[in-house]
Amino acid sequence: xxxxxxxxxxxxxxxxxxxxxLVLVLNSSISEQTITDKQIYIMVITVLTGILVTHIFREVIxxxxxxxxxxxxxxxxxxxxxxxxxxxxxxIRITLADRLGLVSHKNTEFMARxxxxxxxxxxxxxxxxxIYYFYxxxxxxxxxxxxxxxxxxLVKELELKTIKAHINPHFIFNALNSIRALIDExxxxxxxxxxxxxxxxxxxxxxxxxxxxxxxxxxNIVKDYLALEHIRFEDRLQVEYxxxxxxxxxxxxxxxxxxxxxxxxxxxxxxxVGGGKxxxxxxxxxxxxxxxxxxxxxxxxxxxxDGFGLASTKNRLQLLFGQKANFDIREVNENTVxxxxxxxxxxxxxxxxxxx
Amino acid sequence: xxxxxxIDDERLARNELKKLLLDxxxxxxxxxxxxxxxxxxxxxxxNPDLIFLDIQMPGxxxxxxxxxxxxxxxxxxxxxxxxxxxxxxxVNALDYLLKPVEPKRLADALQKLQVExxxxxxxxHTISVNRSxxxxxxxxxxxxxxxxxxVKLSDIRLFESVGNYAKVYFGPxxxxxxxxxxxxxxxxxxxxxxxANRKHIVNLRLIEKIEPYFxxxxxxxxxxxxxIEVSRRQTVKFKEMMSL
Numbered sequence: 001x002x003x004x005x006x007x008x009x010x011x012x013x014x015x016x017x018x019x020x021x022l023v024l025v026l027n028s029s030i031s032e033q034t035i036t037d038k039q040i041y042i043m044v045i046t047v048l049t050g051i052l053v054t055h056i057f058r059e060v061i062x063x064x065x066x067x068x069x070x071x072x073x074x075x076x077x078x079x080x081x082x083x084x085x086x087x088x089x090x091x092i093r094i095t096l097a098d099r100l101g102l103v104s105h106k107n108t109e110f111m112a113r114x115x116x117x118x119x120x121x122x123x124x125x126x127x128x129x130x131i132y133y134f135y136x137x138x139x140x141x142x143x144x145x146x147x148x149x150x151x152x153x154l155v156k157e158l159e160l161k162t163i164k165a166h167i168n169p170h171f172i173f174n175a176l177n178s179i180r181a182l183i184d185e186x187x188x189x190x191x192x193x194x195x196x197x198x199x200x201x202x203x204x205x206x207x208x209x210x211x212x213x214x215x216x217x218x219x220n221i222v223k224d225y226l227a228l229e230h231i232r233f234e235d236r237l238q239v240e241y242x243x244x245x246x247x248x249x250x251x252x253x254x255x256x257x258x259x260x261x262x263x264x265x266x267x268x269x270x271x272x273v274g275g276g277k278x279x280x281x282x283x284x285x286x287x288x289x290x291x292x293x294x295x296x297x298x299x300x301x302x303x304x305x306d307g308f309g310l311a312s313t314k315n316r317l318q319l320l321f322g323q324k325a326n327f328d329i330r331e332v333n334e335n336t337v338x339x340x341x342x343x344x345x346x347x348x349x350x351x352x353x354x355x356x
Numbered sequence: 357x358x359x360x361x362x363i364d365d366e367r368l369a370r371n372e373l374k375k376l377l378l379d380x381x382x383x384x385x386x387x388x389x390x391x392x393x394x395x396x397x398x399x400x401x402x403n404p405d406l407i408f409l410d411i412q413m414p415g416x417x418x419x420x421x422x423x424x425x426x427x428x429x430x431x432x433x434x435x436x437x438x439x440x441x442x443x444x445x446x447v448n449a450l451d452y453l454l455k456p457v458e459p460k461r462l463a464d465a466l467q468k469l470q471v472e473x474x475x476x477x478x479x480x481h482t483i484s485v486n487r488s489x490x491x492x493x494x495x496x497x498x499x500x501x502x503x504x505x506x507v508k509l510s511d512i513r514l515f516e517s518v519g520n521y522a523k524v525y526f527g528p529x530x531x532x533x534x535x536x537x538x539x540x541x542x543x544x545x546x547x548x549x550x551x552a553n554r555k556h557i558v559n560l561r562l563i564e565k566i567e568p569y570f571x572x573x574x575x576x577x578x579x580x581x582x583x584i585e586v587s588r589r590q591t592v593k594f595k596e597m598m599s600l
Contacts, residue, residue: 173436173454177369177456178368181372272414
């Protein structure tokens, strides 16, 4: 970057000052008939001095990082810098011109000459500074834009990860506690419970690596999960499945159904003194794969923690399956909450066919 | 023998705890409850020395249940995960146990109970003639929004009537509880708690200064700096009590 930058800089310096020299030569060749040696010397001095002072000016700008300042802060610094550069350049030019005897009107007052030459230099320094500043301005702001985009992508990725990896620790410890009690009471059930818990933990760890899994795979996890919760809640939890077998191959985001069922238990069943029912329905409806989770309970307002979960479920679906995918949750009657996921079948199929 | 009640909505969790408690013959599990309502009922009827209380239960949480009790027994919380949530509350519960419960931790928690009992040998206060009167060594559970406290009655210096609520003054705190001053007066030991006027009940042991006031009344300054006027009628009673 810096290497390239300084290459561009030298090309611009030489190109810019070179074309200035060219313009001056052309200009005098039109207005006056001949170009004197003196004029050529003056021109060479002007160009070389210009390159020298602007280069020094650039070093000052670079060292003190003026290009990174806001316009309001940079403006006075650049103005003073330009003024000093003009004066320095004028002093050098006058001195050289005098030494080389290029100027005839020696009797003119020094201050007046200084002002004239400085103003003349200013005509070149001002555009130089503007070009320099705006080049950096554009460069920095585009870099900033790239950074913002990168950051947004990172945030999105992290969000997805947290939802994916989400398996409620409360559930894990409660399950372990139930299993410990089962070891004496019902050893075979304790053994299957350990298998079920292992399946859930394994799939929640693998979920981080996958974009989608088949509905069948996810459903198996959910069945294990509900079997474990059944140990805890016993007859307080009833589970019903209504699965269209053709939907088993459909891709869905890993751990999404699991999270929704977990919420149905956490906010629904576990709050009911008498317990309740969880019903999972998977079907095709028009061009969509429709997944419905019904549970006993009421929807309680927009609770902050859930708010995040619900919004991100929708985001996650739309990131994977496009804007047509949808998620909503509502009360279907005074004691039943329904969460519904809609995934467009065509895009979904297209997406899986891309993957070997 | 320490009489204990286990309150948890999960049968297996209760069984597991009972099994662990078999190693502690001094603890007798006299009852179990599966939710807050049942818990309140059994505590009121059986008057246990200790309860093991799950925080997350259907209907009401363990905290809500405690706030409903007239007098809070010793409590050991049991929870699967909410260690941090529990610490966030200013709950000076005896202890809390994380499920699955480690036997060593249970032993430590019960050890604390023994120490508490030794510190305060009036564990027979529960056998006091009239059980409905709260002794000054009794503790109450106060829940005010997100904050909770176990407070010994002897630490409460003042009850102030605020509409249907009562403001409870102890230490730097003054949370509100949903109880009328009249209801409180009936339950409090009148040797310690004195109705100074329509709006205030004061703890006689926590008075800093007594000064004469208008119309033959008195002005009490409490240990916390609150100034409470004693009505003329109650001043007579107050003087009688203090001259004993």
